[in-house]
Amino acid sequence: MEATLRVLNELEREGAFVRYAIGGAVGAIFYMEPFLTYDLDVFVVLPATERGLLTLAPVYEALRRRGYPEAGECVDIEGVPVQFLPAYNPLVEEALAEAVETLYEATPTRVLRAEHLAAIMVQTGRDKDRQRFATFLAEAELDRARLDGIIRRHGMETRWKQWTT
Amino acid sequence: MDDLNPELARLLAAKDARRLRLARASFPEKIAALVCLQTMAAPIQRRRGREVAPWGLAKTPAADGST
Numbered sequence: 588m589e590a591t592l593r594v595l596n597e598l599e600r601e602g603a604f605v606r607y608a609i610g611g612a613v614g615a616i617f618y619m620e621p622f623l624t625y626d627l628d629v630f631v632v633l634p635a636t637e638r639g640l641l642t643l644a645p646v647y648e649a650l651r652r653r654g655y656p657e658a659g660e661c662v663d664i665e666g667v668p669v670q671f672l673p674a675y676n677p678l679v680e681e682a683l684a685e686a687v688e689t690l691y692e693a694t695p696t697r698v699l700r701a702e703h704l705a706a707i708m709v710q711t712g713r714d715k716d717r718q719r720f721a722t723f724l725a726e727a728e729l730d731r732a733r734l735d736g737i738i739r740r741h742g743m744e745t746r747w748k749q750w751t752t
Numbered sequence: 753m754d755d756l757n758p759e760l761a762r763l764l765a766a767k768d769a770r771r772l773r774l775a776r777a778s779f780p781e782k783i784a785a786l787v788c789l790q791t792m793a794a795p796i797q798r799r800r801g802r803e804v805a806p807w808g809l810a811k812t813p814a815a816d817g818s819t
Contacts, residue, residue: 588783588807613786620774621785623793625804666808692780726775 588627590665592696594653595629603649604631608686608697610672610704615719617689618701618727622719626661627669630699632683641673678703678710678741701727702734709743709750720750783807 595607609617611628633641647657650664661668674680682703689698699707705723708716738747756764774785790806797804 588780613783616782616786617779618775620771621782621789623789624786625790625807666805689779691783698779726772 588667589692589694591627591667591669592691592694594650594655594664595669596695598646598649601649602634603646604633604671606632606683606686606697608683608699610682610699610707611670612719614699614704615708615723615727617698618704619723620726625668627667628672629669630672630674630679630683632674632680641675643671643673646671676710678706678737681737681740682707700733701729702737705729705734706737706741706743706747709746710741712746717750724751 599607607629610630612624613627650662655662655664661670674683682699686697686699689696708720738744787806794804794806
């Protein structure tokens with residue numbers, strides 16, 4: 588895992604993406620009891636392109652040059668299947684901008700804030716998000732004021748009520 | 753929990769406490785626990801035809817020869 592994070596940091600330094608942060612199941616595990624997953628979801632802010640397209644092609648190309656070819660929707664980086672997800676809406680963009688800086692052993696990395704992870708689960712709304720959501724709320728330490736702000740800014744009040752009552 | 757047998761209530765409370773303790777573990781400790789989970793679950797997943805490998809290990813074919 589640490590070697591994987593070192594590669595991600597190098598890619599960010601080289602400009603393959605502007606910024607990255609861990610999200611998804613491993614992001615949730617940062618705040619709660621570990622549960623089974625085999626993928627590492629990494630959200631990225633991609634560099635601006637002339638046509639404004641969101642494409643991961645330059646990221647995959649940079650990884651191929653380092654000997655990490657993509658396999659399906661993931662890239663195996665030092666034994667960890669990494670799935671890159673471009674910032675696809677304002678909530679995810681904000682989550683990436685405000686991600687928490689942390690250390691994994693001696694390697695710096697970023698993880699999405701618990702409040703953004705909760706909001707993304709609700710917004711994404713898959714069955715597995717719903718199953719994870721209740722436990723996440725029970726175990727993660729959430730900043731209620733920050734969470735309320737996120738829900739309000741992204742127009743999620745109705746859905747949030749549906750998920751929490 | 754009030755209606756539970758006291759011994760069962762004690763066991764469930766201990767489970768909740770353990771869960772919260774695990775939730776407060778360090779990130780590397782949690783990833784180590786995750787890799788243990790992956791290792792335990794991989795044979796079951798492979799028997800179901802899902803190609804998985806614990807982090808840091810190469811993927812191995814399923815017992816029935818599928819990957």
